[in-house]
Amino acid sequence: MCNLEYLKSDSFVPTLVSIKSAAEQEYLTKFVFDTSEVETNVWIGAKRRPDNGNQFVWNDGSVIEFTNWAEGSPSDQVKKECVLMRSQYTRGLSNIAKFDTLTINGKWGDVTCETTNWVLCQKLQTWSFPQLQKKLLDIKKELKDSLENVTKQLDNTKNQLEDTRNQLRDVRNELNDTRNKVSASAPAGTIAFFARNTAPTGWLKANGATISRITYADLFAAIGTTFGSGDGNKTFRLPDLRGEFIRGWSDGREVDKGRAFGSYQWGSNIPLAGYVGGNWERAISSGYQDRWNFAGNTFDEGFEPNVSAGETRSGTTFPVSNSSSCRVHYLEGPFKYSWITSWNVLKGTRPRNVALLACIKY
Incomplete structure (x- = not known):
């Protein structure tokens, strides 16, 4: 008490x-x-x-x-x-x-x-010096043991992290090797045709789409704005090979000379001859042939006769008569030329072919 x-x-x-x-x-x-x-x-x-x-x-x-x-x-x-x-x-x-x-x-x-x-009180536990000293030593030992355990755990964790880092480094090196091999076998800008209707991984459809210069930096570094500059800042255009044949660039050779790299070219056999003033098989003036290679026509198979001057077919309007550029030169007779009144159209030259998906590596 x-x-x-x-x-x-x-x-x-x-x-x-x-x-x-x-x-x-x-x-x-x-x-x-x-x-x-x-x-x-x-x-x-x-x-x-x-x-x-x-x-x-x-x-x-x-x-x-x-x-x-x-x-x-x-x-x-x-x-x-x-x-x-x-x-x-x-x-x-x-x-x-x-x-x-x-x-x-x-x-x-x-x-x-x-x-x-x-x-009604309760007394605190009293400690003698030897008891206190022993207790402190016990606490010290417990702390030492705990510290040793923590140190061991930290060492084990450190070793595990080091192993993981080495493994990640090996994986990174393997990925770099694989990427280098892939790049060497098909560098950015490679064109290939696939027997499937979707682009495989690492490829894009060569469909003239506008894409990001940042997302596809390797491809942009390879082809630049050859096929279009996009918005002129953040995008660029892919080549559009849909429905197209590929022709080797002349690159200075005296064949197909004057062609710019990456440029498109239309078929050269449309039209071939004119029906001129009742006279058959008169040659169209060379100036007019160079000018009228009708782009993008999708005529049916074979020969299409008697297309009237001024008539529009499949997106192409045929020139009207009485035009200085719409005439045929004679090789004989008192007149040097005659007006074109109608056209006989020979469709473009087209070999047998099969349609595959053209893709470009990025």
Whole structure:
């Protein structure tokens, strides 16, 4: 037992007692009210939680699991924040039978903290120097062992990371080798035909599409704006090989001379001859032939006669007569030329062929 004034004056004295079990409660009840014959209530170390008025905790902050509340306690009245063990004498029950005192003695009640009562304290564990030294050595050993374990774990992790890094480096080298082999076998800008209707991985359809200069940087470095500059800033155009035959670039040779690299060229046999003033098989002037190689015509098979001057067929409008460029030169007779009144069209030359998908490597 200790008194409240002594608690306040000695900072080394512990807090009020915490009662953790029925056995402790029974012992303290007998000790306080039977042996010591205390005739007042006794403070114990329970208090109402400031953040939850319906719950109590011990002074050391631990949760109260065992309770011994008297009937009507704890209440929800304001300021009843402290807890005491009741004595029969303070209840005016001094004449109660001996065997009935336990029904009152030791029961808990919540009251205001200003009430004057005895206090029931518990002593702190005292340590001798050898005990303290041993405890410190034990703690030091535990810390050392923990540090060694952590160090081993860190070393193992470091080794694992090093192995992973080496593996990633090997994979990166393999990928670089594969990429170099692929680039060597089919560098960006390579044209190939595929027996499928979708472009394989690493290829794009050669369909004249506009694509990003950044996303397809290797392809842009290879072909640039040869087939179109796109928006002139962020995009460029692919070659459009749909429905086209491929012809070798003359590259300075005296065959198909004057052709720019990557340029398109139309068929040269449309039209071949004119039906001129009732005279057959008169040659069209060379100036007109050079000018009228009808681009993009999609006539049917064979020969198409009697196309009227000024008539439009498959997107091509044939020239009208009475035009200085629309006439045929005679090789004999009093006149040097005659007006063209109608056309006989011989369709473009086309070999047997098969349609495959043209793609470009990026």
